[in-house]
Amino acid sequence: MDEFAAETKVEWREWGAAAFERAAGSGKPVLLSLTVAWSPECRAMDRGVFGEPRIAANINDGFVPVRVDADRNSRVRERYTMGGFPSTVFLTPEGEVITGATFLGPDGFRGILDSVRESWDAKGAAAGSIPRQLRDEAPPAGELRPRIEEHMIEQLLGAFDEEYGGWGTDVKFPLPRTVEFALVRARDQATRTLEAVRTHLLDTYDGGFFRYGTGRDWSNPRREKLTDENAALVRAFAHGYRYTGTDAYRDAARRTVEYLTTDLWSGEAFAASQAGDDDYYQLGASEREAREVPHVDETVFADRNGLAIDGLLWFHAYTDDERAERYARRARDHVCDALVEGGEVAHYAGDDSDAGLLSDQAQLLQGLTTSWQVLGEGGPAEAVADWTIENRQQGTGAFRDGPDTGAGLCGRSLHPLDATVELADALVDLAALTGEDRYREVATEAVESFAGAAERMGVEVAGYAGVAARLLDPQRLVVGTEAGTDLHRAALRLADHETTVVPDPDGDGTARRYEGETVTAEASAPADLEAALTGD
Known part of the structure; x- marks a missing residue:
């Protein structure tokens, strides 16, 4: 359970079979609160809703309340998130979803409690349903063909914002993997997007990138800073510098490396995130000195460190930056020593940590294959790849996100596209590094397992088309x-x-x-x- 739970007045239970057994025995639905350490809305809901005595008493009497740190429990997050954090989800004792919402104030929360009670009293367990993404056994497979790359190029051209850069006409996300795909296919789009990200999302005082702009013009940024997103942007800016020689791209990447290796350095590897705080980040440099910095989640996650190792080593490869190399080595060695056993990767160091999650296996493997290319040191790359193939690949070629066990809907498989792309990309590199064609064959099977949906993919998953092109x-x-x-x-x-x-x-x-x-x-x-x- 997260460190902020004690600040509320709700009698939270840990996620697990015991909570659902309690719900079944008491005839009550489950109230699942998905929270993250970096979200100011989560803290606001803790204070204004879960900290309000009458609401808390209502929850404790009528529901089985369960609290989950979504960063530490990615399988729960992927099955139950309502699209943002906090997510409050009401479940049957079988784990099926009755309803849910993101941030709610006191009045909105009272309203949804009443609605759930009415539905539960009228229908009982029949009020729940299984989310659509968990109903299918496997993604739609197809053939690996050049049309996948061609379609994605068409998507780039159709979705690019000619006025402000980036893709789309609403909220603007940096989309670093899309930038990388565009660097060799639509370079003007890529460079204009890098310039927009550098101008609007880079914290010029403390370093690091904010998450995204809520306006089409990249305005009003969400000011959380996550290690995985910053690491991916280091790599994108490094690649941008490699193609263009633009010093501003190199400097943005270097400033972010400095941020990751100071503010988000745990002492052994990279911490998870730093919370957003609009009041703090709108202050000038001297005013910030007198304020307490936003909260840093010190948890060392394998997947986020894999991306950091990857990004820092590519920056080192293009610039000879010694700091980037040194910290990438330290993070790699710590994660491999502390979180890898026999090729199986633990999400973080803790008795309650999941192990063998596809995101951890894939993103750490990406960091290890980059280490092999840049430093000549692959570490347990082959062991991690072999374990993943043996334990997470299905007969269709698709990869599952984790074991088919767990409370609620965690016993149902998900086939995550993003993690599959990361894994396939790393396996392409591993095949070349080892001379083992079997890794390329597995990567091909993984990419083909989604090829039936390729014509429906948008620019957000341009990395899929990129790895398809590498395989062809x-x-x-x-x-x-x-x-x-x-x-x-x-x-x-x-x-x-x-x-x-x-x-x-x-x-x-x-x-x-x-x-x-x-x-x-x-x-x-x-x-x-x-x-x-x-x-x-």
């Missing part, structure tokens, strides 16, 4: 030296970011680019490699 046109740049040589460093900076760079300490000192199995360029010196790859 595999490219690797094999450097016949150990990592860290001038030739290897040049290869990292010259290769397309969708090309896997493979350091080979047993090689002959020559770098060779392969398209499939065909050598299309080779050189033994950095200048010659640049000429061979660019045609100059």
Whole structure:
């Protein structure tokens, strides 16, 4: 249970079978509160609703109240969130959803309590339903084909905001993976979006990026700072710098690296998040010095650290930034020592932590394959990949988000697209790094398991089209030296970011680019490699 639960007056129970057994035995519905440490709305609801004595007494008498930290319990979050935090969800004793909402004030909350009681008294357990995403056994499969990439390019062109940058005409999210896809297919869109993100979402005083702009013009940002989102933006800005040489992109990434390695450094790895506080973040630098900084969740999550390792090492690859390399190594070593056992990755260090979640397996694997490309050190990458394939892949090729066990609807599988994309992308790299084609075959099966829905995908999942393109046109740049040589460093900076760079300490000192199995360029010196790859 989260650290803020004690500040309320509700008699919360932990998520688990005991709470649902209590609900069944007492004939009461479950009230599930999904909360996160970084949301000011969660704290406001704790004070104004769950801290109000009469409302709390009403909850304690008529419901079985359960409190869940959504960041620590991602399987519960993915099955029950109402689209934001806090999420208050009313469940039957079988875990089916009666109704739910995000933030509610006292009056709204009293209204939904009355509505749930009426529905429960009239229908009982029949008032619940299973969310649509949990009804299907597997996503719609299809064939891996060039049309997937073509469709996504069409989506980029159709959804781009020519006036303000970014995609869409409402709330503006940074979409770093979409930026990366656009860098090699619609570069003007990518650079204009990076410029908008840098201008409107970068905290120029404390560093780090805010989450998104609530206005089409990127105005009124949500000021929470999450490690995974900041790490992904470090990588996107680093790739932007690699393609354009724009110093502002390098500087934005460096400033964010500084933020991650100070404010969000736990002492051993990267902490989870820093809360949003509009009053604090609208102050000037000197005024902030006199104020308490917003709350930092010190929890070290495997998935978020995997993305941080990935982002920092690409920034190091393009800039030789020693700070980024040093902290990426420290985080990698800590997470591998503390959270990985036999290839299975724990979400965080704790007896109540889930293990083997697809997001943790995939995103840590991404960090490890990048470590292999940049530093020549893959750690337990193969063990993590092998465990994931053996334990999370179904016969259809699709991957499940976790085990088919748990209270409520956690016994039902989800097939998350985002985590599947991260996993497939890492497996493409691992196939090139190890020479094991089986990893590419699994990646192909995973991508094909969603291909039947490709024509319905929007720009938010452009990474899917990116990994599909990598599978159809595999490219690797094999450097016949150990990592860290001038030739290897040049290869990292010259290769397309969708090309896997493979350091080979047993090689002959020559770098060779392969398209499939065909050598299309080779050189033994950095200048010659640049000429061979660019045609100059």
